[in-house]
Every structure is written in structure tokens, then in C-alpha cells.
Amino acid sequence: MFSGVDDGRARRGWVPRAAIAVTAVGACCAALTSCSSEPAAAAAVINDFASAVSQQNIQHAASLTTAPGQASTELTETMDGMHASNVEAKVLRTVGYSDGTAGFTLKTTYHWNTGGEGDETGTAKRREFVVETQGTARELSTGWRVQWEPAIIYPGLRPGGRINEIRTDARPAPRVLSRRNQPFMVMQPINEVVIDTSRTENIGRTVAAVARVIAPMAPQVTSDVILKKISSSPGEPVVAVALRDPDMKVLAGDPAKIRGVTVRRTERLVMTDRQLSSPLEEGLSNYWQAIRDATAGWQIVVQQPGEAPNRLDGHQGPAARNITTTVDPKVQRAVGIAAIEVAQPTTVLALDARTGGILGMARNQAATDRGINIDGEYTTGSSLAAVFDAVTAYAKAHNIGTDEVLDRLGLGVAFTVPGASSPQRNGLGVERIDYRPGEVRASMLNVGALGVALGRAVAGEKSAAAPYIVSGQVTKIEGGRLGSLDGDLVRPILDAMATTVRRGDASDLTDAKGLRALVGTNGPDGPGWFLGIIDNKVIVVYTEGQRSGTAALQAMQKYLKVR
Known part of the structure; x- marks a missing residue:
């Protein structure tokens, strides 16, 4: 037989x-x-x-x-x-x-x-x-x-025994580089502190112990924060915090000794400068992962009891190239300091005023909790009133639709920026309505693109440019086209920006030589916006809550001091 x-x-x-x-x-x-x-x-x-x-x-x-x-x-x-x-x-x-x-x-x-x-x-x-x-x-x-x-x-x-198909990744892993070709994000060993509620009889005591142990390195990860994570994923193990190897040496104890807690070793793409934090990190990580996925290899291995895995078949190609971005760590640090200066939800975006390259983006914890992102759409209120006045006047004088004029400036289109914006986005930039305060909605990308168009006009350029973050990757534009920057369209806007700084709402800003700006709110409860052009950079500030226009000015003032 x-x-x-x-x-x-x-x-x-x-x-x-x-x-x-x-x-x-x-x-x-x-x-x-x-x-x-x-x-x-x-x-x-x-x-x-x-x-x-x-x-x-x-x-x-x-x-x-x-x-x-x-x-x-x-x-x-x-x-x-x-x-x-x-x-x-x-x-x-x-x-x-x-x-x-x-x-x-x-x-x-x-x-x-x-x-x-x-x-x-x-x-x-x-x-x-x-x-x-x-x-x-x-x-x-x-x-x-x-x-x-x-x-x-x-x-x-x-x-x-068993046979498995496993993924393989080429080494070294690609790095995410700054605009100066320096490492901005790299893959490093990470220690995930995981809480399994099924392995502890007193979850409150376990969570309190974890918060106490990690406090020297992650004081913002409190018991309340961890419990919120647990409640959002009932019955599932939860990563309370992810720490780098040097972080583990300064903790107030060994988290693995806490009942129901394990420390899981893995690798993750992280910023080389541990002091930096940005919502751009997620988009860049997703882009990096897509590159890794596209270049991944495979193996078939047989695993017999008590023996090392034996490779049966497989293929692994060369490592992917590094990813060069437009991010400037110095600008990223400045917008980060500016965002945390304000108590209410605040997000700050910086772009190159000539190219549209995204230099940095930051938000404070309140904005993070609110889920504010680069392509979410928010009411603009009075902040863009001068823009809408100029658009209306230009469209009437040239007998064209206001939609086309909005598109030229980057306000009426939707951007999908590889490495930055979400591919699940459904809306289009500014809603096609009569420009009544409180009804117009735009994303930070839209307002940033408007700033870039105006900055290019100041520099003598004749057309707008789409925001981007990964060098060589083209931003997808939907809902219209960017266009020419006629003088009789942009001049009234630039004049209004200069007036705002000389004797308007931005006149109290210091260290603001050469600044052009628009600022405004959507009523007493906000939100508030600030759009500024200075040092060949476009700065967009978005805030929420009461007196949000004042909060936007506060964040911009901090940026001006630390830039």
C-alpha cells in the first residue's frame, strides 16, 4: 500500500x-x-x-x-x-x-x-x-x-507540519526623504504595549498601571485615553502606546509585568526627529506602504514540527527607491509649535508659494480629537470675502461663469495628493453657491492652492499650481481645471491682503515684514481662517470654537516668531 x-x-x-x-x-x-x-x-x-x-x-x-x-x-x-x-x-x-x-x-x-x-x-x-x-x-x-x-x-x-505562503520585503526598506534629501521618516524597531482585556480581571487597575509606567515617555497617553481606545474596540487587544527602543529604557517600570499586558516587537515607519509630529505622517506612511507592497516578494515554506522553516519556492526583487518629498523639517517644527500655542482646535499648513510643495503640517491635540485633516471641507465665513468679491467682479467683466474663475484659483476643484490626501474623499472644494458667509466650504488644500496661486502671481507666474508632497507624483484634479492668473483677477485680492496687514485684522502681528494676509471667521462660534504669504511660503491656519479668528492670529504670530 x-x-x-x-x-x-x-x-x-x-x-x-x-x-x-x-x-x-x-x-x-x-x-x-x-x-x-x-x-x-x-x-x-x-x-x-x-x-x-x-x-x-x-x-x-x-x-x-x-x-x-x-x-x-x-x-x-x-x-x-x-x-x-x-x-x-x-x-x-x-x-x-x-x-x-x-x-x-x-x-x-x-x-x-x-x-x-x-x-x-x-x-x-x-x-x-x-x-x-x-x-x-x-x-x-x-x-x-x-x-x-x-x-x-x-x-x-x-x-x-504545514506549508505557508509568506510575504518578503527587500532590504533596505525605502526611506522618506525631506526636500533636502535628508531622512525624514525611516523604518525602526517599535515596541507596542498591548492590553488584552480578556487576560485581566480588573481592567481599570491594569490601565492605570500602564499609564503610570509609560508616563515618563508618553504623559499624554492617560488612563482615560487608553480606556477610550479599549471601548472603541471591545473584546480586542489594544495597543496603548508604541515606543522606540530608547524610550523603553526610561519608563517607570516594565509594562510586560502588568497583568494582561504584553510588549510586541515590530517595525514601523517613524519620523527620524522624535520631537516632530504631523498629520502628514499617515499619508506618507500609506504611500510608503504602497511602494513596499508593489515591490514585495514571496516565499513558499514548509514548517515541520521542531524544525526551522524550509524554503520551497519564491521570488524577491530589488529594494524600492527612496521617496523624496517636499517636507522641510524646519518648517514642520515651526508649524508644530504654532499649532500647540492655541488651546482650541488648531491646524497649520505650510506650502511653497512658487511650486505648491507641502512644507509641513501640524495640529494640536484638540484638532486631532476633532479629526481635522488636510482635505476635509469647512466653512470659510468672512475670511475669503475679498476673494469672492474679486471672482464675482472678474466673471461679470469677462462674461464667464464664476465656477470657472474659482477653478482657476484652486477653490472650485478637488485635489487628491499622493502621500497626503485621502483617496476616500467624496466632495468637491467650494460648493457652487452665491458666496454668502457661513455657506461656503473649502478644504485646507483648497485655501492652500489659492495662496499658491496668489504667491505665484506675486512672483510673476501666469498660472496656478496644484499642491503636492511626493516629488515626481502628479496631483489629481477633479471638478475643473487650474488656470491663468490675470492681473485684474488677482490684483484686488493681493491689495486686500496688503490692507489687512497694514490696518486690518492682521495689523497687530509683529515680525511680519512682507506679509500679505486674509483673516476672518464664520460668526462668533467660528471656524476661523488665516491665509498668509510670507518668505515665499503660504501659511494656512484653521481654528474652531469661539473667537476662532483671534485664535488663528495667535497661531500665526507664534509661527512668525519661531520660523
Whole structure:
């Protein structure tokens, strides 16, 4: 009887007695013979088993074996470990023996469809792994069944063994570089402090202990913050905080010794300067991850109990190139200090006034809690009144629609900025309405693009430019087109900005030589905006809450002092 397990005898010329019998009758080569009592029934069960494997119907496949429980467990582990797009199991040959058994050869092909026809690494976009195994079926009182052995999955596989498809990533990992080609974000070892509520009887005591231990490095991660995370993911382990290796040395204790807490080692893309924090980090991390995904490799490994994994197949292309951005760490630090200067929700965005490159973005904790982001749409109130007056007058004088004029300035379009803005965004920049305060909505990207258009006009440029953050990546513009910057369109706006600084709401700002600005609110409860052009930079401040216009000026004043 063939068991499918190579015990070495076949390599030494040993031939199973059943095989000799098959040769003697001369009729058991490629199809089931009449050597056994019910060969057709055996073939039917074997083919049914192969069909169930192809359909990944584990329970049915297991029910056709002599050990359904063991077969179900090991087939499930195989399918979970290989996570193929589809599986094709085919019976190549079946041979019946006079002792009431039947041997068969099973060819199993695992397919992965990853889309496209290929990439720069040479990794095939459609790939497969093929394995041939030997198995046996026997006739029991309940009918024919496949004799279950793990070797049906892979030759020589033992109980407790498994085959897996695993991802591989080329080294070194790409770095995210600043505009000066210095590392801005790099992959580093990270320690995640994980709380598992199912492993502690007193969650309040556990959370308090964790907050106390991590306080020297993460004082903002209080018990209330951790409990909020836990309540948002009931029953799931929660990462209370992620710390770098040097951070672990200054904690007030070992978090792993707290009941219900483990410290999980991983790697993560982080800012090289631990003092910097930015909402841009998420978008850049997502872009970096997409690059890693596109250049990822793969391996098929067999893991036998008590042995190191053994590579069976795989491919790994070269490492991805570093990602160059427009971020300026010095500007990022300045906008970060400006944002935390204000108690109410405050977000500050800085762009290059000539190119539209995003130099930095920051928000305080209150703005983070509110979920304020770079492409969310917020009411502009009176802050852009001078812009809307100029747009209306220009459109009337030139007999064109105000929509087209808004688009030219970057206000009437939607931007998708690779590495910065969310691809799930649904809205378009400014709503197409009559420009009544409290009704117009725009994103920080829209207001930033307006500032860039005006900054380019000051520098003598004749057209607007879309914001961007990754060098070489083009920003997608929807809902209209950017356009020319006619003098009779931008001049009234620039004049209003100069007036605002000389004797208007921004006249009290100091260290503001050369500043042009617009500032305003949407009533006493906000929100408030500040749009400024200074030092060849566009600064956009967005605040919420009462006296938000004053808060926006406060943040801008801090930026001017620390820039």
C-alpha cells in the first residue's frame, strides 16, 4: 500500500508488493483497474475529494477521509497559510490493488492573482505553486475513504507540519526623504504595549498601571485615553502606546509585568526627529506602504514540527527607491509649535508659494480629537470675502461663469495628493453657491492652492499650481481645471491682503515684514481662517470654537516668531 510518505526504500530500488501485482496483471497504468472489488467507487471518492479541495470546501473534503477531524484541521491550516486566490486539485492517476486499496497521484496548484502583467522588480503578477503527492484510498464499512495523511498536502509532511505562503520585503526598506534629501521618516524597531482585556480581571487597575509606567515617555497617553481606545474596540487587544527602543529604557517600570499586558516587537515607519509630529505622517506612511507592497516578494515554506522553516519556492526583487518629498523639517517644527500655542482646535499648513510643495503640517491635540485633516471641507465665513468679491467682479467683466474663475484659483476643484490626501474623499472644494458667509466650504488644500496661486502671481507666474508632497507624483484634479492668473483677477485680492496687514485684522502681528494676509471667521462660534504669504511660503491656519479668528492670529504670530 502506498502511504505517500517516502521512507527511503523507493530510492534504494524497493518496489511495493502491491505494485508488483499490478505489473503482473498488466492493466493498472493510468486508470483504475478491476483489481479491487469496487474500483469505480474508489475513483469517485478520490475525485470528489480533489473537487472539494479545489472548491476549498474543507468540511466536505475532510468527511471523505479516514480521519475527518485531523484532516479538517490540517487542510484549514493549509488554506489559511497559503491564502491562494484559487486552488486546483486534479487526480492524475488512480491504481486499484487486490488488497482492497487504491493508490492515487494528486496534483495541487495554488494560484495567486495580484493584478497586472508584471512590475519593475520582475515579480510575476500571476503566479502559482504546484505540488504532486501520493495518497491511498481504502474501503471501510462506511464505503471508500481517502486514507488521511498530511503527506497528501506535501510530500513528507508530518502531523503538525504545514506549508505557508509568506510575504518578503527587500532590504533596505525605502526611506522618506525631506526636500533636502535628508531622512525624514525611516523604518525602526517599535515596541507596542498591548492590553488584552480578556487576560485581566480588573481592567481599570491594569490601565492605570500602564499609564503610570509609560508616563515618563508618553504623559499624554492617560488612563482615560487608553480606556477610550479599549471601548472603541471591545473584546480586542489594544495597543496603548508604541515606543522606540530608547524610550523603553526610561519608563517607570516594565509594562510586560502588568497583568494582561504584553510588549510586541515590530517595525514601523517613524519620523527620524522624535520631537516632530504631523498629520502628514499617515499619508506618507500609506504611500510608503504602497511602494513596499508593489515591490514585495514571496516565499513558499514548509514548517515541520521542531524544525526551522524550509524554503520551497519564491521570488524577491530589488529594494524600492527612496521617496523624496517636499517636507522641510524646519518648517514642520515651526508649524508644530504654532499649532500647540492655541488651546482650541488648531491646524497649520505650510506650502511653497512658487511650486505648491507641502512644507509641513501640524495640529494640536484638540484638532486631532476633532479629526481635522488636510482635505476635509469647512466653512470659510468672512475670511475669503475679498476673494469672492474679486471672482464675482472678474466673471461679470469677462462674461464667464464664476465656477470657472474659482477653478482657476484652486477653490472650485478637488485635489487628491499622493502621500497626503485621502483617496476616500467624496466632495468637491467650494460648493457652487452665491458666496454668502457661513455657506461656503473649502478644504485646507483648497485655501492652500489659492495662496499658491496668489504667491505665484506675486512672483510673476501666469498660472496656478496644484499642491503636492511626493516629488515626481502628479496631483489629481477633479471638478475643473487650474488656470491663468490675470492681473485684474488677482490684483484686488493681493491689495486686500496688503490692507489687512497694514490696518486690518492682521495689523497687530509683529515680525511680519512682507506679509500679505486674509483673516476672518464664520460668526462668533467660528471656524476661523488665516491665509498668509510670507518668505515665499503660504501659511494656512484653521481654528474652531469661539473667537476662532483671534485664535488663528495667535497661531500665526507664534509661527512668525519661531520660523
